Amino acid sequence: MFPENTAHSPAEQAVTIHQPTPLATIPIAPVIPVQPGAVPAVTSIVLPDGRVITGYAIAPSQPEPVTAKPVVSRAAVNIALGGIGFGAVCGGLVLLTTFIAALAALVQQLIILAAVIFGGWIAVQVLTTTGKDRSATTVNIRKAVIKRSHFHG
Structure with missing residues (x-):
């Protein structure tokens, strides 16, 4: 078990053996009577290597029916x-x-x-004279001659 060159005592080289602990007895469940038609038949299957497997045939479990989803989601x-x-609102917004x-x-x-109307009224008021004062001041403007930055009038 250990190589010869190690210094182990014969007590250390001893093998420990553990004995299994017996299980507590389990009470057997009561047998429930079953209708004869409900007990599945026992079937045996022979494998290619010659082994025989015997057991009850179990019907495959059917998946729960899936509720049909609507074709289009509510968000869409x-x-x-x-x-x-x-x-519909855009047409109204364009009109607005x-x-x-x-x-x-x-x-x-x-x-x-x-x-235009107010300007015309003001122009009429300025350019027309009232009935009381028909005299106006006449200003004669002569042709002025400007020579060498001096005004000669």
Whole structure:
């Protein structure tokens, strides 16, 4: 077990043997009577190497039926409905911006019209004389000659 050149005592070289502990007895479950038609038949299968396996045939377990998912998810439907709603609103938004632009143009035209009318009224007031004062001052402007930075009038 150990090589000869190691210095082990014969007590260290002894092999320890463990005895198995017996298991506690388990009570046998009561036998439940089963209808004769429900007991599966015992079948035996011979393997290619000659071994025989005997046992009950078990029906394969059926997986639980999967609930059918809808073809289109709810998120996709919500996004599509949101897009349709936004598309419906866009036409109104275009009309709203067109209305605002037309209103701004109308206000601009009204301001220009008011300026023209008010300017014309002021011009009429300045250029016309009243009935009481028909005399006006006449100013004769002669041709002035400017020679060498001196005014000769």
